[in-house]
Amino acid sequence: MADPSDYELAAWRDVQCFKGRPLSRAMRGVGEQMALGFSAIGTQATTYLAKHPKTQAVVAKGQGAAVKTAQVVGTGAKQAVGAIPDGVTDWSGQAFDSIRRIVGRISRVALSPARVVKLHQKRGHDVTDLADVRRLDLKQVDLVRGRAASWYYPATAALSGAGAGFLITGGELAVPVSGGASAAPSGAVIAGAMVGDAAIVLGLASRCVGQVSLHYGYDPEEPAEKLFIMSVVNAGTALSATAKAAAMADVSRLTQALVRGKVWSILDKSVVSQVSKQFAKAFGVRFTKQSLGKVVPVAGIVLGGTFNWTTLEAIVDAANIAYRHRFLLEKYPSLAAEEVPVSVTAEAAEDADETISVLREVSDAGGPDLE
Template identity: 50%
Template sequence: MTTPSAYELDAWKNIQKHRSPMAAQAGHAVADNVVKGAAKMGQAAKKGLDRVPGASSTLAKGLGGLSKGAGFVGEKAKKVGDQVPEGAVNWGKEAVASTQKSLAKAARVGLSPEAVVKRHQKNGHAVKNLLDVRSLDLELVDAVKPRGRQWIYPALGAVSGGAAGLAITGGEAAVTLSAGVAAAPTAGVIAGSIAADAAAVLTMSSRAVGEIALSYGYDPEEPVEKIFSMSVINAGSAISSASKFAAFRDISKLTQAMVRGGTWKTLNQSIISRVTAQFAKLFGVRFTRQSLGKLIPAVGIVVGGAFNWSNLESVVDTAEVAYRRRFLLEKYPHLAEDDSSEFTEPAPTEASDESKDQTISVLEELAEAGGPDLLQEHDSKSV
């Protein structure tokens, strides 16, 4: 039995202790509180921004002043949210799905297995192809990984979220709190802005996960990797207990099948396309429901940026840990005997409004599209 190095054992211990980052939790809480009309929304947003690396302290302090009228703003926001018809949610769903092919192409630009191989070779590592990366010690993999992903993608997401908030509030960044619903945009503007924002976030999420996959020796263009990538994005963007459980269960089942070397002959391009399109639709619904905090005049811009930052940060963080865990389990299957991470037993989250989230199971969609039904496999152990 191959023994992990001290570096790899330390990494495994960290995986067991891993939980979602504080900034992501705070950002999601902000969006939820805004829609509920919580009187302390401004203070919650300030705390969320304070936990985001590099966030502007000026913006954070500004929210503190706005918190004086937070009760009023929250109530008005709820009314605006109630005015957004279900049709707007469905419109956003179809808009994101209709552009999923273009999104996929955009997400793949610049991602090259050859570039990863060259980086390793430049550092003197015995790597001839991408698959060889998986046989390296984790310390060597970490030595050549690109830096800055933990903030680059969240920062880009924040820009998109802020732009969406600006478009939704009609550019009235300095509108008085008394403007209330009178300053609210039309449902069409709301739907269009949120759909464009959702498409941008999904593209950035896909690219971030693809880049991380390559770092650990996995080609994001492989059919099974596309399924795994969607499962990771699903887990990173989920906020409710039910949606997180479904997402982490998918990652667990997929990892189990991959560690055991399962065959994927049934995963043809047609099946992958159907699953990808359906996931884009469901992601669009989830994103729209979570984004109603962007409706509030003035603070919608800040909340939109903070929410998108937290969303991308959570996806990047989840991807790093999911691929790291899978990398180690494929090399050292016996580690599964000591696996108590959130990927095997999702920790219960604080109570959250299930209606503001969309429960998605990529593996359920895979089975419905004609692929293998991994959720029906009954095993005594979960990997």
Template identity: 30%
Template sequence: MKITAYDQKALKEIHQWKNPQIGWFDKALKVINEPLNAAGNAVLSTPLVGEAIQKAVKGLISVCNDAAQWSVRPEAILEEYRSDGHVHVKSLKDVSGLSLEDADKTVGWLAAKYKSLALAEGAGAGAAGIAGIAIDIPTLIALNLRAIGEYATYYGFDIERQEERLFAFNILALSSSPADASKNVAMAQLVKISQQVAKKQTWKQLEQHAFVKIIQQIASSLGVKITKAKLAQIIPVAGAVVGGGFNAYFTSNVCEAAYYLYRERFLAEQYGPTVIDQSVEPAASFEPDLPDTLEGELI
């Protein structure tokens, strides 16, 4: 099957996103983050913050394990496709028969919706200072799980499947990992799942206890990283600004990752797994070797 000009352009953009060039701004941000990261570690050791992060992590695990939190309605999305003129789209499987260009048009400005919601939620929680973190972080993750779920559904993937849940959690891990090492860990997981699904390999269901363990590990790492990134909320005047601003920034990263990664998988369904960029080697197992949860990087 000959690849179209639109799809070639999309793949080029996706592969460039996966392999960004590090500019002077990124280097400067890394230098700035080092002392902030050290300060974050110091604040995390205090009883008040330690208690807040434990509550946040427990809330995260609850959110990640509760299927109701995804709350994506596939039929509503399929109806959007039909309203856009694709009357034959009756199931998620039918979506893969569309062109990427058609799918992209229906997806539209999905990221803008979630960034606006995240900004409003974060501003409210940020005004509450450190006490708001225990509520804010699980709420932020629930919002972003829904965003990922919508992107998955728009591009024809069933978020109820175990492999899709793992893919979604690793998008969260990727979006909260600015450091090369932890970003590569998450990307390796994403490449592994993408390739396995694209090759139509039989999915070997993980034992429930193993699946839960992986989710808990990702949730714990997320809890530490995001808490450290939001510690500026303990400053009353800056809290609402930082809270809302960070939530919008994180949600922007999540939506961007979901947009590129699900589009790549959509194209892999049409052209085969060779279109999946492999600049990062696929992971050896589905259990991520994430950084120590007490020493996650500051975003």
């Protein structure tokens, strides 16, 4: 194989130093802290009103709206926290699994290797099948890949997040001061909105990473590729140091195994299906805990949309970095000597994140042990 082009060397250096976009790093991980903060405010307001009957009477007449709003907001936040499943197994319910399957089927529509091949042929590139893409210069790949995924998927996810925020807090928007905390949304509404939003985001995440994989010459329907896609989604959504370290280890080990051409004949569809189901449960718990800002009235709609945008933005970035790294390392194994060790820093509290290891799930399901 010839030496990397100047374009490819520049891309390799960019991969080594990429730290994520400022907005994504600033916004993600604040949802739970905000919700719990408002919950504490609501609890304090309730206690205060109980101890000061005269103030409570004033509030009921509309002259203490701020305190009453804090009470309503706090109740909504506490209900949201209570609606979150206590463990991963609680996410195996029929509702979440059904939505996940439907969204999963939709997310695979139009992810066609043949379409990618035709796009390259229109550019005059020497490509007859998908694997040929991996022999092109990275600059040729980028010409076909485009940048639509960088905004299309985040924008779609933002609509889902804003919608979930509205379902959760919409009832509170119209609550008059005299309505009291009883007008806050029910746990069923909160849980339903959270479950639906998590399933939609997971479907969008899987699709956008699958689309990125195709553009770099990898078929997302291959069993090993499905594992790599899950590991990329995991890396894109991990926030705590522990979770991020586990996710990056999965991506690194899978990359090494795939670059070496490791035999995957023992990795059958049943193993991948089982791993996918377990990953979806863990993702649902992680995503819901991270996005609790949706329970804050008015602001919850904006926070829900912004959080979902930055989540998909981070996943798209993780996919681009992971596939560029793998693409270049597969073409030029000598680049491995120039790799910069991955440093993991905490971006959120340890207890705000679920630690997920795709490779551990593979081993537990009877697949190859790559840990």
